[in-house]
Amino acid sequence: xxxxxxxxxxxxxxxxxxxxRIFATPGQRAGVLAVCVGLTVFSMTASSFWISTLVFAxxxxxxxxxxxxxxxxxxxxxxxxxxxVGLGAYTAVYLxxxxxxxxxxxxxxxxxxxxxxxxxxxxxxxxxxxxYLAVATLALVFLGQHLFLNLPGITGGAQGASVPQPSxxxxxxxxxxxxxxxxxxxxxxxxxxxxxxxxLVLLAITNHVRSGFGRALMAVRDHDTxxxxxxxxxxxxxxxVFALSSFYTGIAGALLGSYLRVITxxxxxxxxxxxxxxxxxxxGMGTVMGSVLGAFTFTIVPRVIERLGPQVPFIEAGIAAEGxxxxxxNVLLYGLxxxxxxxxxxxxxxxxxxxxxxxxxxxxxxx
Amino acid sequence: xxxxxxxxxxxxEPQQLSVDDLHLSFKAVRALNGVSLTVxxxxxxxxxxxxxxxxxxxxxxISGVYRPQHGSVRFGGHDLLGQRPHGVAxxxxxxxxxxxxxxxxxxxxxxxxxxxxxxxxxxPVSSALxxxxxxxxxxxxxxxxxxxxxxxxxxxxxxxxxxxxxxxxQKRIELGRALALQPRLLMLDEPVAGMNxxxxxxxxxxxxxxxxxxxLPVLMIxxxxxxxxxxxxxxxxxxxxxxxxxxxxxxxxxxxKVVEAYLGESHGSVDAAPGATPAHHSSTDDxx
Ligand SMILES: Nc1ncnc2c1ncn2[C@@H]1O[C@H](COP(=O)(O)OP(=O)(O)OP(=O)(O)O)[C@@H](O)[C@H]1O
Ligand SMILES: [Mg+2]
Numbered sequence: 012x013x014x015x016x017x018x019x020x021x022x023x024x025x026x027x028x029x030x031x032r033i034f035a036t037p038g039q040r041a042g043v044l045a046v047c048v049g050l051t052v053f054s055m056t057a058s059s060f061w062i063s064t065l066v067f068a069x070x071x072x073x074x075x076x077x078x079x080x081x082x083x084x085x086x087x088x089x090x091x092x093x094x095x096v097g098l099g100a101y102t103a104v105y106l107x108x109x110x111x112x113x114x115x116x117x118x119x120x121x122x123x124x125x126x127x128x129x130x131x132x133x134x135x136x137x138x139x140x141x142x143y144l145a146v147a148t149l150a151l152v153f154l155g156q157h158l159f160l161n162l163p164g165i166t167g168g169a170q171g172a173s174v175p176q177p178s179x180x181x182x183x184x185x186x187x188x189x190x191x192x193x194x195x196x197x198x199x200x201x202x203x204x205x206x207x208x209x210x211l212v213l214l215a216i217t218n219h220v221r222s223g224f225g226r227a228l229m230a231v232r233d234h235d236t237x238x239x240x241x242x243x244x245x246x247x248x249x250x251x252v253f254a255l256s257s258f259y260t261g262i263a264g265a266l267l268g269s270y271l272r273v274i275t276x277x278x279x280x281x282x283x284x285x286x287x288x289x290x291x292x293x294x295g296m297g298t299v300m301g302s303v304l305g306a307f308t309f310t311i312v313p314r315v316i317e318r319l320g321p322q323v324p325f326i327e328a329g330i331a332a333e334g335x336x337x338x339x340x341n342v343l344l345y346g347l348x349x350x351x352x353x354x355x356x357x358x359x360x361x362x363x364x365x366x367x368x369x370x371x372x373x374x375x376x377x378x
Numbered sequence: 379x380x381x382x383x384x385x386x387x388x389x390x391e392p393q394q395l396s397v398d399d400l401h402l403s404f405k406a407v408r409a410l411n412g413v414s415l416t417v418x419x420x421x422x423x424x425x426x427x428x429x430x431x432x433x434x435x436x437x438x439x440i441s442g443v444y445r446p447q448h449g450s451v452r453f454g455g456h457d458l459l460g461q462r463p464h465g466v467a468x469x470x471x472x473x474x475x476x477x478x479x480x481x482x483x484x485x486x487x488x489x490x491x492x493x494x495x496x497x498x499x500x501x502p503v504s505s506a507l508x509x510x511x512x513x514x515x516x517x518x519x520x521x522x523x524x525x526x527x528x529x530x531x532x533x534x535x536x537x538x539x540x541x542x543x544x545x546x547x548q549k550r551i552e553l554g555r556a557l558a559l560q561p562r563l564l565m566l567d568e569p570v571a572g573m574n575x576x577x578x579x580x581x582x583x584x585x586x587x588x589x590x591x592x593x594l595p596v597l598m599i600x601x602x603x604x605x606x607x608x609x610x611x612x613x614x615x616x617x618x619x620x621x622x623x624x625x626x627x628x629x630x631x632x633x634x635k636v637v638e639a640y641l642g643e644s645h646g647s648v649d650a651a652p653g654a655t656p657a658h659h660s661s662t663d664d665x666x
Contacts, residue, residue, distance in 0.1 A: 027516075031517070222508060223498035223516065224500040224501065224502060239443075254502075
């Protein structure tokens with residue numbers, strides 16, 4: 012009897028390699044590819060305002076992806092990531108500006124400096140969990156601001172520092188190159204650069220999370236006692252993911268600093284940390300694509316409002332305006348948006364997207 | 379009849395577990411008061427006793443979750459006291475929990491794969507590239523997990539999220555996850571608690587298969603007397619943290635002290651009713 016039942020069951024897949032593919036379906040791969048191509052074509056035709064918006068979105072995606080590894084996949088809340096972004100930027104200033112090292116050295120070095128710094132901090136930070144960790148990492152932001160302000164030798168203090176521009180071999184990112192009919196402005200080069208770095212980071216993170224390392228992260232997040240019992244060294248895993256997360260965030264910081272050209276200490280403040288957390292939550296924690304969705308949404312929407320601002324009634328212009336200005340409206344919408352997502356789709360935009368896809372696929376049936 | 383088992387795990391050499399004179403107290407509560415027992419490599423040893431007798435605390439001491447104040451725990455040539463739980467796991471001791479400790483948001487497959495953790499390369503740098511050994515280990519882990527899933531008849535639940543599965547299935551998944559460690563010793567904390575008769579029989583067969591085919595030594599806590607009497611080679615009875623009897627099943631069942639400890643709460647001799655569960659079943663103990 013049992014044998015009969017056994018016969019009717021689908022045989023287990025023998026080629027487990029199939030399970031290890033990055034994209035579950037060819038359609039998924041095609042979709043991602045289409046988005047990449049679409050954005051690239053757009054960036055080669057759009058005005059510099061929109062290209063720079065995209066560059067900021069790409070860089071934020073890298074930072075939020077790094078944060079996601081720590082907060083989304085292994086469940087440790089960090090409010091300190093603004094510090095690591097800043098540290099990455101100042102590493103670029105120090106190594107690329109002061110010591111004149113090439114871009115391909117200072118970019119990964121920014122990540123490494125952040126990783127090492129986080130390892131130095133972690134004996135204190137990783138004893139803490141949940142909100143305590145959040146508060147401890149919050150302290151990191153203030154410590155960072157103090158240091159950035161009071162080490163003018165490296166950071167330029169309150170006057171700010173200028174950050175080196177990338178150049179790879181003969182390719183310089185501060186001037187325009189003409190390739191046939193295509194005018195590669197610095198902004199367009201920046202789009203390609205940030206895009207390539209983001210794709211590499213997303214590939215690495217996808218690989219992290221589909222391997223034993225990623226499973227261990229999620230195990231620590233979901234049930235640390237059970238993880239330990241299976242042989243997962245919880246303390247070591249937390250340490251590693253903290254460093255790794257800081258690594259990616261530091262790289263984003265170096266890019267962000269360089270794209271901004273001049274940076275001052277107050278830029279790396281608590282609001283930046285909160286912004287990254289908001290992007291993460293709204294996009295969808297613990298999913299690779301959620302970080303990107305969140306970062307794009309929160310970068311692009313304010314710029315759209317900024318553009319449309321003058322056409323909207325009640326909006327006043329000028330610094331002395333007392334009513335609703337574009338930036339005030341932005342903050343308002345920001346908060347409203349976070350609340351709406353948390354109330355209606357706590358799993359973030361990614362889940363919304365998944366639902367929309369199921370709805371389209373199963374149309375005209377509804378469930 | 380189940381089809382013959384297809385499990386071809388190569389389990390490492392079993393080891394002997396020796397617990398000697400263990401004392402553990404939480405402030406006023408004496409959870410363990412001089413407990414000693416030995417699990418020989420070819421044995422299934424059952425620990426029984428009323429609620430709050432200290433059975434789970436004993437497993438927690440062995441697996442490094444609790445730190446006893448006095449006593450010794452040795453496994454093969456290793457001293458287990460002072461080891462962190464992951465260290466104990468790495469020495470080849472796998473366990474399940476009384477109240478389940480599954481990753482409920484993950485699939486059955488991922489839970490079992492996590493059991494393979496020690497055998498996969500899991501560094502951040504190697505995993506970033508997902509090539510060479512990382513990939514090979516991952517494929518191998520899928521092979522092992524798949525065998526276990528088949529052995530425990532979990533194929534239908536492979537992709538299902540654990541939280542959505544019935545309790546009996548979750549118990550089986552937890553056994554599967556423990557087996558994925560390819561252990562030298564398996565510890566089960568109430569493997570059939572809350573199960574219906576059919577599920578209990580299935581579980582008994584899985585445990586028997588494991589014993590017969592792989593000679594896997596087992597240390598098991600269970601309230602279901604029928605289950606214990608059928609499977610155990612040796613029984614240790616705890617009452618208020620104190621060992622009150624110790625011997626082969628027939629001898630323990632006839633022991634007047636044991637009968638008395640059980641009679642205090644339920645009537646009838648120990649091996650009378652199948653599935654008799656004395657003073658069942660608070661879940662006050664917090665395993666975390
Ligand atoms: N972490 C803890 N903190 C305080 N007291 C504890 C703790 N763990 C166990 N105890 C106490 O130790 C005693 C033994 O508990 P234990 O969980 O080992 O019993 P048990 O034999 O497993 O019981 P059951 O059959 O109900 O599972 C109980 O009195 C319990 O309250
Ligand atoms: Mg117990």
